[in-house]
Amino acid sequence: MRFRNPLANARNHGAAGTGVEHWWAQRLSAIMMLVLAAWVVYALISVIGATHAEASAFLAHPFNAGLAILFIATSLYHSRLGLQVVIEDYIHHRGVELALMLLTKVGALVGGVLAVVAILNIAFGA
């Protein structure tokens, strides 16, 4: 005897609704950061102990500006996905859970926008 709703078979998500998508996004962003790690090492070596002029010259280069934006966007996204799982697992008060979830999502968005605008500012010499 089959207990599964035919619609569940058609959608082919098993018990999950959106979990598969989250799982893939978490892993693909992780792999992307492994690739970007090579640039992060190069960036840290270039920037440690740098004066303001050296640091802005480094970030102003299109290659570094582009990869800095990619790195910050990817890591904020990866961080948000990870924090979401931690909040879902450990915060059992629905109200607090929703508030924290919103805080991490908005926080990542705000941090990302600020960082991207700042890098573009440096790159275009405004």
Add this chain to the structure above:
Amino acid sequence: MVTDNRPLSPHLQVYRPQLTSVLSISHRLTGIALSAGLIAVVLWVLAVASGPAQYDRFMAALNHPVGLIAMAIWTLALFYHMLNGIRHLLWDAGWLLDLKGAYASGYMVVIGAVILTLLSWWEVMT
């Protein structure tokens, strides 16, 4: 009917910590620490964009003992989370899933993270 205080499984207080379980929760803890570190990264970019005075103030804060301790923790957390993340990706691919593989890779991750942290701080300090 009160359902909030039902005992949950597993009862952490009756389990002896194992390498595998400690590394598992460490992955989450380092992920949370690195999320906080991302705030510092965004602030650094904003400091560069804000000019020499702001940049120097930010760098002075980073070089304060508290900032140095935070950066040391973030370095270790970053290498640990990266190496253990690779371990998780290998598990997702179906590798190292036996007890022996889980323990051997676990020790490698811990030793690797410590070595990479010491190497990079030695590189910076000398």
